Each structure stands twice: as structure tokens, then as C-alpha cells.
Amino acid sequence: MPSSLQWNAGVQRALPRASSLDLSDVGQSGFTLVREVRGQLTVDINAVDFGAAFRPENQDPTLASTGFPGGTAYSTDLLRPLQGFGEIRFNLPEFHETYHSMQASFNRRFRQGLGLGVAYTLGLSWTGNVGLLRRLEHGPDGTFSVRADQAEYEELNKDMGNRRHVLKANVVWQLPSLAGTSTATRAIGLVVNDWQLSGILTAGSGAPYDITYSYNAGGGDINLTGTPSYPAKIVVTGDPGSGCSSDQYRQFNVDAFSGPQPGSLGLESGRNLMRGCPTGILDLAIARNIVLGGGRSIQLRLEMYNALNTVVYSGRSTTLQLNSPGDQAVRNPQTPDRLLPQQAGFGAVTSAEPLRSVQAQIRFSF
16 A cells, blocks of 8 residues: 655744744655556556567568667567567556655734745755656566666666755735825825835745757667667766756756667666756735725735846756767757747757736726
């Protein structure tokens, strides 16, 4: 049976000025999980073994040579351990994940014209094998077992995409009123009094993302791993950088990657290799309620989303396009004629969070 353990150990303290502080150690650990509980696919116990498409006995003599390994292999269902059958899928309770964080929140109830709240999460770790393939190998009698390199595969891919810092803050401030009995003071007060300023700050570490590859020819899974059931992974040949840069056209070191080669066991690299740029978006609103009497009022409101017009890159060209395993020429380099995001080459920005937008409202209530 799938099992999970959750914990939330912390302390809450009331503070002066109608405020409070909450500090917690929060986490969850799941084990003996079936992949369906996370919306993943079941395990195919009739998957084609690594290298099956490379074996001489699995070549179709009626096909002309393609010049690529596995190019003349029989169709997928004839390569399976139980030939002629398709996928045979089961839920195997062999998956696990653990998330651990420190969380803090500070709140001040709206009082004396000011209210605010801050919530912060420090993601310490998020590891597991949920979402990974269960890599099997089969005996001559059709029995199957987990491959000996499964532990190495899971260690490479244990990062579940932890975000180190997540911050959300809000504030509501009733702006000071201009008091006085003189005609001039009262006239100015009609304009500047009764305004309320509010804001929301959303900030945090960048989201993780991966680098992938594609070949123009001879680079399908069957050509690289000898099976359509298990893919090869991008090869990291140097320091790729963090995954975020101020250079719109070079978010990471594009020279640090190459495509996998035939004979791959899918162990070239892990997942969530890169981290996007930190986010920091401030939304503001200022409003004034004007009481007209008789239960009627008018509200004037101005809202500014991304008020500071902060540029946050959210998408990148992350697929390295190559000619073939034997010809690693890059087909999508970033060049001067690829300056537009929709034409961006490998490593360049393709999208960003929306820039500043402003909207105004006049609301009459009765």
C-alpha cells in the first residue's frame, strides 16, 4: 500500500502591535508509491530491452540499410520479450519522494492604518524517483528484473525540482489624512485624504528546467539505446553555468553540451539540470472611497501589475538540434538573424513574464 509521512513542527508567537510570527519545519515523505498517484504512466513489463535493436537476430532482411544502428530492426512489438504483444503495464509500488523545508510567516492585522503579511519558504531538499522509468531487463523465459544500473540512474535523476527560495508578501496602508479646519486645508484634504495603497510582492528562486537534444537523422531512441522504450540523455561536456544570465542570447554555456551516441544507456545526465532566473514582481494598487451619503459611494482605483517593470526571463530555447550522432554540427545556433524570441537559437530567451500593465476603475455603489 502507498504510504506517506507528513510533519509540521513549529512555534507560533504573538508579537506586539497586533502581529504574530510562525516558524515551522515542514516536510513530507512518500514511499511504496505507485506512479499513478502522481499522474505518471504505469510500468511496462514488456518494454524492449536496451540494445535489442542492435542485435543481428533482430534485423529485418527485407529493409535496406540506413547507415544508422537499429535502422533495420524489426518493428517494436517483434523486439519485445513477449513478441507480438504490445505494452503490458502494471502499477509497481516501488517509488518514493521526500520534501523538506523551513517555513516562516509574519502577519500584522490591519490596525492604525497598516496591515501586512509575509510568507517565506526555504526549500531544503526535494528528492525521489517519482516520474522516472523503471528500467527492466528480461531473461530468455520472459521473466524480468530491474537493471543493475537502476540505482545509478535514480541517483542521477533524484532532483525533483526543488526551488530554494519562495517569498510572498502583501501590505495595505491607509495613507495619512491631512487634518485642519482652514478652508485651504479642507480643500486640499478633499483631494489627498482617504487613499489606500496596497501591494503584493512575489519573489523566489528560478524554476528548474532541462536541456534536451534532437537529431535531424539517425537519432531516434532506437538508434541510440537500441530500444524505443528508454531514451538517451543530453551529454554535459563542461560547465553549463547556472541557467540564468543577463545576456538574453546566451542564458547558459551552449558549448557545454553534445548529443548522445549509439550504445547509450540513458545515463549521460540527470534531470532539472538548470535553474531559471529569480523572480521578483511587485503589483501595486491605490484606491479611494468617496462616501456620497444615502448608502452611495464611488471608488477610484488604479492598479499597476509589475509596477517596477521588472524583466524576468521565463522561457529559453533548450533543445540542441544536431545533424546526426556522427555529425554534431549545431543546426540552431544563436546568430545575428535570430534576434526575435520566436526565432531564438539554442540558449537564447524565448519568453518573459509580462511587463508593466496599468488599469483604472471607477466604481459606483448604491
